[in-house]
Amino acid sequence: MSTDAESSKLPVREHIRSFCIIAHIDHGKSTLADRLMEHTGLLGERDKTAQYLDRMDIERERGITIKAQAVRMNYEADDGTVYQLDLIDTPGHVDFNYEVSRSLAACDGVLLVVDAAQGVEAQTLANVYLALDADLEIIPVINKIDLPSADVDNAKAEIEEMVGLDASQAICVSAKTGQGIDELLEAIVTYLPAPKADPEGPVKALIIDSWWDNYRGVISLVRVMSGTMRAKQEVRFMATDKRYDILETGVFAPEPRKLDKLEAGEVGFLICNIKDVVDSKVGDTIVLASDGESDPLPGFQEVQQMVFAGVFPTDSNQYADLRDALGKLTLNDASVTWEPETSDALGFGFRLGFLGLLHMEIIQERLEREYNLDLITTAPSVKFRITHNDGTVEIVDNPARFPDTGDIQMIEEPMIIGRIQLPEDYLGPVIKLCQERRGIQQDLTYMTTTRVQLTYELPLAEVVFGFYDQLKSCSRGYASLDYDHGEYRRANLVRLDLMVNGEKVDALSLITHKDNSFFRGRDLCVKMKEEIPRQQFEVAIQAAVGSRIIARTTVKALRKNVLAKCYGGDASRKRKLLEKQKKGKKRLKAVGNVEIPQGAFHAILKLDQ
Numbered sequence: 043m044s045t046d047a048e049s050s051k052l053p054v055r056e057h058i059r060s061f062c063i064i065a066h067i068d069h070g071k072s073t074l075a076d077r078l079m080e081h082t083g084l085l086g087e088r089d090k091t092a093q094y095l096d097r098m099d100i101e102r103e104r105g106i107t108i109k110a111q112a113v114r115m116n117y118e119a120d121d122g123t124v125y126q127l128d129l130i131d132t133p134g135h136v137d138f139n140y141e142v143s144r145s146l147a148a149c150d151g152v153l154l155v156v157d158a159a160q161g162v163e164a165q166t167l168a169n170v171y172l173a174l175d176a177d178l179e180i181i182p183v184i185n186k187i188d189l190p191s192a193d194v195d196n197a198k199a200e201i202e203e204m205v206g207l208d209a210s211q212a213i214c215v216s217a218k219t220g221q222g223i224d225e226l227l228e229a230i231v232t233y234l235p236a237p238k239a240d241p242e243g244p245v246k247a248l249i250i251d252s253w254w255d256n257y258r259g260v261i262s263l264v265r266v267m268s269g270t271m272r273a274k275q276e277v278r279f280m281a282t283d284k285r286y287d288i289l290e291t292g293v294f295a296p297e298p299r300k301l302d303k304l305e306a307g308e309v310g311f312l313i314c315n316i317k318d319v320v321d322s323k324v325g326d327t328i329v330l331a332s333d334g335e336s337d338p339l340p341g342f343q344e345v346q347q348m349v350f351a352g353v354f355p356t357d358s359n360q361y362a363d364l365r366d367a368l369g370k371l372t373l374n375d376a377s378v379t380w381e382p383e384t385s386d387a388l389g390f391g392f393r394l395g396f397l398g399l400l401h402m403e404i405i406q407e408r409l410e411r412e413y414n415l416d417l418i419t420t421a422p423s424v425k426f427r428i429t430h431n432d433g434t435v436e437i438v439d440n441p442a443r444f445p446d447t448g449d450i451q452m453i454e455e456p457m458i459i460g461r462i463q464l465p466e467d468y469l470g471p472v473i474k475l476c477q478e479r480r481g482i483q484q485d486l487t488y489m490t491t492t493r494v495q496l497t498y499e500l501p502l503a504e505v506v507f508g509f510y511d512q513l514k515s516c517s518r519g520y521a522s523l524d525y526d527h528g529e530y531r532r533a534n535l536v537r538l539d540l541m542v543n544g545e546k547v548d549a550l551s552l553i554t555h556k557d558n559s560f561f562r563g564r565d566l567c568v569k570m571k572e573e574i575p576r577q578q579f580e581v582a583i584q585a586a587v588g589s590r591i592i593a594r595t596t597v598k599a600l601r602k603n604v605l606a607k608c609y610g611g612d613a614s615r616k617r618k619l620l621e622k623q624k625k626g627k628k629r630l631k632a633v634g635n636v637e638i639p640q641g642a643f644h645a646i647l648k649l650d651q
């Protein structure tokens with residue numbers, strides 16, 4: 043890190059603008075952030091290939107922003123004044139809503155980016171409401187105006203009708219070509235307010251994000267809400283009540299740059315020799331250790347894992363590697379929980395808790411790619427609340443641990459309040475899907491003459507089983523979903539077991555509503571039959587609720603001798619074929635004497651209802 047000789051030249055507080063970009067996934071948030079950095083001289087030609095704020099490879103490949111990051115830019119306005127712009131990047135997915143709310147709490151203004159061809163989507167709306175709640179100034183920005191399908195007037199009309207903002211002053215840009223970016227920068231310094239923070243007040247900082255750095259330990263990204271933070275101060279993290287000395291303060295521009303202080307209104311990083319990210323929780327308040335009693339900033343929440351799945355190495359020799367990988371990975375992502383799990387079918391592994399489905403996919407992918415592991419992940423589950431006959435309450439997040447029905451007085455499951463936006467043409471299929479998933483309609487509102495917002499209360503357990511994919515497919519990709527977590531509700535649920543050649547595969551058990559159990563059991567057997575390759579012998583697949591078998595299919599036997607193709611005695615060719623066969627098996631897990639591929643563990647996600 044370079045020391046900053048220029049820190050004394052930084053603009054005064056009236057010239058600080060701290061803002062977030064809110065956008066639906068793919069509407070161009072990261073591209074716009076890059077363009078702003080480029081126009082303020084922060085990114086050179088060399089850096090242009092990558093979207094700077096999306097640091098991880100996976101993010102780049104999937105084009106999804108996962109972690110909030112911040113950059114500081116200096117912008118010389120048309121009138122010659124130099125402004126300090128602190129841009130906080132936010133994740134664009136519903137799994138990370140809490141992080142978004144904390145980023146917004148750290149801002150004074152927001153750029154609301156709407157794709158000129160797509161218009162306003164559910165996720166955009168949800169985040170705009172968060173911004174309005176936080177009393178933030180909002181500048182509407184219409185992006186992708188270079189596209190032939192861009193319809194600026196329609197996007198403006200949607201912003202006015204659906205968000206209720208005056209869009210006549212909306213800034214039209216193309217983050218791709220750079221058109222309109224200068225105008226946007228002027229709008230930022232003209233319309234967004236300066237921070238109202240007091241640098242002489244008691245020190246209070248909000249943690250926007252924190253992560254592990256191999257060389258520096260935990261880095262906390264903060265916004266100083268009042269007072270001034272500098273090295274050598276002893277600070278207290280209020281949620282954990284832990285005390286640390288600040289070793290260093292600085293900003294990202296976009297590389298880390300050491301500064302001798304961070305003043306009220308500024309966004310930057312703190313390094314305090316923290317060894318574990320869980321000690322620097324997103325949304326927590328940092329105060330001076332000497333400041334005795336003070337109120338924390340509002341809005342802090344402990345992160346809640348909503349979705350759980352078992353993760354097992356395909357090769358049991360990789361168990362220790364998986365444990366090490368999880369240890370390293372969670373150094374950086376405190377929102378994943380993990381504990382050992384044993385499965386009769388899959389052996390030793392871990393049960394992981396995630397914020398949501400996308401988070402689960404990202405973690406699985408990182409484990410496989412960054413740590414070179416071959417994994418089997420079981421179907422996702424949620425936390426069920428079970429009241430036993432003797433009145434004791436148990437939380438179960440693993441279907442394999444679901445007690446037998448005899449000992450259950452009541453089962454409750456978590457609900458979500460889902461808001462689905464769609465063109466009215468797809469109302470029929472989307473309503474049908476929600477009903478099949480045990481949804482209860484709460485509202486149906488026309489946002490414009492052709493766009494509808496449906497509000498449904500849905501069981502989270504139904505949403506984790508491929509609901510989103512089906513929503514997309516029954517609306518040709520036009521429906522968008524956003525949700526809040528709701529209450530627990532009583533439901534008549536049962537455990538559906540799957541048996542392969544008479545042996546129960548605990549990792550394939552799932553919880554379903556009793557009324558759906560018959561259809562689910564039957565469909566699951568059919569899907570499993572498609573997934574399980576034919577083997578040397580016949581394989582019976584059965585679905586059962588308790589001791590009652592409710593469905594059955596059979597995978598016919600097949601005799602396959604790969605060497606039969608080699609007429610001559612070419613040893614190297616034989617070896618190649620055998621190796622090829624071995625490779626094909628890599629992703630299979632032997633259950634009893636039957637080899638089951640990874641896909642079978644996700645067959646549940648492919649069920650039609």
Ligand SMILES: Nc1nc2c(ncn2[C@@H]2O[C@H](COP(=O)(O)OP(=O)(O)OP(=O)(O)O)[C@@H](O)[C@H]2O)c(=O)[nH]1
Binds near residue numbers: 133135185188218
């Ligand atoms: N034609 C055109 N394409 C754009 C423009 N801005 C962004 N894109 C493209 O739109 C896609 C999505 O852009 P991103 O910047 O990754 O979108 P994002 O909103 O950051 O997405 P998340 O990081 O997933 O939230 C990319 O393929 C961009 O190249 C634009 O002004 N014009």
